[in-house]
Amino acid sequence: xxxxxxxxxxxxxxxxxxxxxxxxxxxxxxxxxxxxxxxxxxxxxxxxxxxxxxxxxxxxxxxxxxxxxxxxxxxxxxxxxxxxxxxxxxxxxxxxxxxxxxxxxxxxxxxxxxxxxxxxxxxxxxxxxxxxxxxxxxxxxxxxxxxxxxxxxxxxxxxxxxxxxxxxxxxxxxxxxxxxxxxxxxxxxxxxxxxxxxxxxxxxxxxxxxxxxxxxxxxxxxxxxxxxxxxxxxxxxxxxxxxxxxxxxxxxxxxxxxxxxxxxxxxxxxxxxxxxxxxxxxxxxxxxxx
Amino acid sequence: xxxxxxxxxxxxxxxxxxxxxxxxxxxxxxxxxxxxxxxxxxxxxxxxxxxxxxxxxxxxxxxxxxxxxxxxxxxxxxxxxxxxxxxxxxxxxxxxxxxxxxxxxxxxxxxxxxxxxxxxxxxxxxxxxxxxxxxxxxxxxxxxxxxxxxxxxxxxxxxxxxxxxxxxxxxxxxxxxxxxxxxxxxxxxxxxxxxxxxxxxxxxxxxxxxxxxxxxxxxxxxxxxxxxxxxxxxxxxxxxxxxxxxxxxxxxxxxxxxxxxxx
Numbered sequence: 111x112x113x114x115x116x117x118x119x120x121x122x123x124x125x126x127x128x129x130x131x132x133x134x135x136x137x138x139x140x141x142x143x144x145x146x147x148x149x150x151x152x153x154x155x156x157x158x159x160x161x162x163x164x165x166x167x168x169x170x171x172x173x174x175x176x177x178x179x180x181x182x183x184x185x186x187x188x189x190x191x192x193x194x195x196x197x198x199x200x201x202x203x204x205x206x207x208x209x210x211x212x213x214x215x216x217x218x219x220x221x222x223x224x225x226x227x228x229x230x231x232x233x234x235x236x237x238x239x240x241x242x243x244x245x246x247x248x249x250x251x252x253x254x255x256x257x258x259x260x261x262x263x264x265x266x267x268x269x270x271x272x273x274x275x276x277x278x279x280x281x282x283x284x285x286x287x288x289x290x291x292x293x294x295x296x297x298x299x300x301x302x303x304x305x306x307x308x309x310x311x312x313x314x315x316x317x318x319x320x321x322x323x324x325x326x327x328x329x330x331x332x333x334x335x336x337x338x339x340x341x342x343x344x345x346x347x348x349x350x351x352x353x354x355x356x357x358x359x360x361x362x363x364x365x366x367x368x369x370x371x372x373x374x375x376x377x378x379x380x381x382x383x384x385x386x387x388x389x390x391x392x393x394x395x396x397x398x399x400x
Numbered sequence: 401x402x403x404x405x406x407x408x409x410x411x412x413x414x415x416x417x418x419x420x421x422x423x424x425x426x427x428x429x430x431x432x433x434x435x436x437x438x439x440x441x442x443x444x445x446x447x448x449x450x451x452x453x454x455x456x457x458x459x460x461x462x463x464x465x466x467x468x469x470x471x472x473x474x475x476x477x478x479x480x481x482x483x484x485x486x487x488x489x490x491x492x493x494x495x496x497x498x499x500x501x502x503x504x505x506x507x508x509x510x511x512x513x514x515x516x517x518x519x520x521x522x523x524x525x526x527x528x529x530x531x532x533x534x535x536x537x538x539x540x541x542x543x544x545x546x547x548x549x550x551x552x553x554x555x556x557x558x559x560x561x562x563x564x565x566x567x568x569x570x571x572x573x574x575x576x577x578x579x580x581x582x583x584x585x586x587x588x589x590x591x592x593x594x595x596x597x598x599x600x601x602x603x604x605x606x607x608x609x610x611x612x613x614x615x616x617x618x619x620x621x622x623x624x625x626x627x628x629x630x631x632x633x634x635x636x637x638x639x640x641x642x643x644x645x646x647x648x649x650x651x652x653x654x655x656x657x658x659x660x661x662x663x
Contacts, residue, residue, distance in 0.1 A: 116519035319500055322460075323514035323561070324489030 111328065120329070124336040134312050135341070138305040142345035143352075145298040146382060150353050150370075152294045156287050158367050163280045167245055170276075172238040172254055172268040178206075180234075180262045188260055189236060195253065197244025204235045233264060247274050303389055306338060310393040317397045327398055334390040342386025346379040412471075413438045413568050413600045414459055419468035421454055421624075428454040429624045432468070436569070436602055441595045443611045444604040446621035452604035455621065456571045459602065460492050461485055473568045490518060493562030493570040493599070497577035499554045501546040501561075507533065508542045511560045518565070532560045536590065552583035559590055563599070570594060572603040576610065584610060 112120065176185065185203065192201045204212070209232040214221040238257075240249065250273060254266040310317075313334075320330050350370075357369050370378070412435040421429040429451045436442050444452050457463040458470050461480060470477040475488045501510050508529055515525045533539045536556045546554055555575060562570055572591065576584035588610070595601045605611060611618060620628040 113519035115521050116516075119516045119519070315500070316502055319502060319513065320517060321486075322489060322494050322500065323517055324486040324565070325517040326483070326486045329517060 112332075116329065120332050120336075124333040124340075134309060135337075138309055139341050139345050139348075141305050142302050142341060142382075142386065143348035145301040146346050147349035147352055148294055149298045150349050150378065151356070152291060154353065154357070154367075154369070156291065159283065159287075161368055163276075163283065164242075166276055167242070167280070168239075170240075170245060170250070170268065170273055172240075172250060172257065172266060174236045174238065174257045174260075174263050175233040175265045175267070176235060177262050177264045178233065184262055185234075185236070188262060191260075192236065192238055192257075195256070197240050197249060198238055198253075199241040200239045202237045204237060206230050206232055206234045209233070209235065247277050302342075302386065303393070306341075306386060306389040307393045309337070309341070310334065310390060310397070314397060317394070321398070330398065331391055331394055334394055335387045338390030339383040339387035342389075343379050343383035345386070346382035350375050350378065411438065412436055413440070413473050414602065415471040416455070416458065416465075417469045417471075419458060419465040419470060421451075421458065421463060422466045427624055429458075429465075432624075432626055434619060434626065434629075436600055438568075438600060439595065439598050440600045441592070441616045442602050443614075443616055443618045444602060444621055445608050445611060445618055446604075446606065448606055450606075450621045451624040452606075452621055453573050454624075456573050456602065456604055459569075459571055460494060461488055490514065490565050491568050493559075493565070493567035495555065495558045495562050495570070495572045495575045497574040499546070499551075499558045499578075501554055501557055503546055506543050506545050507538055507549070507557050510546065510557055511564055514561060514564050528564060529560075532564060536560045550583075551579050552586060555579065555583075555587050556590065559587070559594070563594065567599060569600040569602065572601065574605055575603060576605065576607065581610070588614070 174188075176188075189201050189203060192198055207230070210224070210230050213232060214224060217223065238253070240253070250268055254268055257263055257266045317330055354369065357367060361367055414434075414436040416432050416434045419429060419432045420427065432455065434442075434455075444455060446452050454463065458465055458477070459472055461470070461472075461475070461477060464470075464477050464480070472488060473491060475484065480488075502513065505513075511529045511532060512525045515528065520528075530539065530542065533542050536559060538553060538556055538560065541549060541553065546557065549557065555578075559570075559575075570591070575591070576587055579587060584607075591601050591603060592614075603611075618628075618630040619626055620630075
C-alpha cells in the first residue's frame with residue numbers, strides 16, 4: 111500500500127506529532143486515562159460487590175427438621191426425592207448427635223449446660239441447598255411447602271424474611287449498578303471521543319494541506335490511527351496501574367478483593383487501543399469528507 | 401527554446417464544458433466554457449463572490465460540477481473516482497491567499513511536504529527542494545519557520561511547494577490578496593517565470609488594476625458567468641501605458657524538470 115520511504119515518513123510522523131503536540135497529547139492521554147480509570151474502577155467495584163452478594167446467597171439453605179423415630183430407609187427415601195427435585199444441588203443429613211455436637215461447639219465454654227439434659231432434645235434434619243439459578247424466594251417457598259407435606263417432616267425453616275430482604279437488596283443494587291454503569295460508560299465514551307476530536311482538530315490545517323498536495327486518504331489516516339491506538343493503550347495502561355494501586359491499598363482494610371487477571375488487563379488495554387484508534391478515524395471523516 | 405508563448409502547444413490542459421455549479425438554490429457558476437492550453441496563462445478577474453474560487457475548486461476537483469464537465473489533463477470530472485483525486489492533486493500546483501503553510505515546520509519541510517506524501521527518497525527530496533528554494537530566492541531561509549517570514553516570502557514558499565511535483569498547471573487563488581502592491585508584482589513575476597518554463601497558470605484575482613498592464617489573457621467573471629474573455633492578442637488595445645516588455649522575467653524561466661520522483 112505504501113512505499114518504504116512513505117512508511118518511514120509515517121512512522122516518523124506518528125512519533126513526531128507526539129513531540130510537536132506534546133501538551134495536547136499528554137493532556138488528552140491523561141483525560142482518557144481518568145475516564146478509563148472510572149470505568150475500570152466501577153466495573154471492579156461491581157464485580158466485588160456481586161461476589162459478596164453471591165457468598166451471602168450461597169449460605170441460604172432450607173432446613174427440614176425430622177420427626178424422631180424415622181427409619182434410615184425413610185430418611186434415605188426422602189433425601190432421594192429431594193435430590194430429584196428441580197434445582198436442588200445438595201442435601202446433607204444431620205443426625206441428632208451431629209446437631210448436638212454442633213450446638214455444643216456454638217455454646218463454647220458454656221457447653222457444660224447441656225450436660226444437665228438426660229436426653230438429646232434436638233431433632234435430626236436434612237439441609238437442602240439450591241443451585242444459583244433456582245435460589246429465588248418463590249422457589250424456596252415452593253420447596254419448603256412441598257417439604258412440609260412430606261411424611262416425617264416436622265418443621266421447615268429457611269429464614270424467609272432474611273432471604274427476601276437480601277434478594278431485594280441485591281435486586282436494587284443490580285438496578286442501581288446498571289444505571290450508574292450506563293452513566294459512567296456514556297461519560298467515558300463522551301470524554302474519550304471529545305479528546306480524540308480535539309487531537310484531530312489540532313491538526314486540521316495539516317490535514318487540509320495534505321489533501322491539497324495529493325496525499326491519499328490512508329496516508330492521512332495512518333498517523334492518526336497509530337497515534338490514537340498508542341494514546342488509548344497508554345491511557346488504559348495508566349488506568350490499570352492506578353487501579354492496581356487502589357486495589358492494593360484497599361485490600362489492607364477490607365481483606366482480599368477480586369482484581370482483573372492478566373488476560374482481562376491485556377484485553378482492556380487492547381480494546382482501548384482499538385477503540386481509540388478507530389475513534390480517531392471516525393473524527394477524521396468530517397475532514398476527509400467521506 | 402523560444403520565448404514566445406504562442407509557439408507552445410495549443411491543445412487544452414484544462415477545459416470546462418458548459419459547467420454550472422449550484423449550492424442548493426444558489427447558482428455559483430452558470431454555463432462556463434473555458435479552455436486553457438498547455439503552457440497558457442489566464443487571469444480570472446472578477447469581484448468577490450463572482451465564482452472565481454469555485455471555478456478553481458472545480459479544476460482541482462475539490463468540488464464537482466452540477467452540470468457540464470471539467471477535464472484536467474486526462475482527468476475527467478464526470479468519470480473521476482474518489483481515490484484518483486490525490487493523483488490529480490499531484491499534477492496541479494495550488495497557492496492561496498492565506499499561503500496555507502504548516503506553521504510548525506520550517507521552509508524546507510513545507511516545500512518537501514508533497515514529496516514526503518508521494519514517497520520520494522531523501523536524496524531526491526533534498527536536491528529538488530534546495531534547488532527550488534534557490535530559484536525562488538529562499539535558500540538562505542530554508543530553516544526559518546513561516547511566522548519568521550514576510551508575506552511575500554511565505555507566498556514564495558507556497559509557490560515552491562506547488563512546483564515541487566512539476567505540475568501541469570498552477571492554480572493561484574488570490575495569491576496577492578494579502579500582499580502590498582510591490583510584493584504582489586514580484587509574486588506575479590515569479591508566476592510568469594514559471595509559466596515561461598512551460599507550466600500553465602490560472603490565477604484568480606479581484607485586482608483588475610494589478611493584471612491589466614500585462615499581456616496575458618484575462619477572463620472576466622461576474623455573477624457566475626464569463627462576461628468577457630480578452631485573449632492575449634488583444635493586449636494592444638489595452639492602455640498604451642502598460643509595460644509591455646516583460647523581458648526581465650523571460651530571461652530566467654523557472655523550470656522544474658519533471659523527474660521520476662517516487663522510489
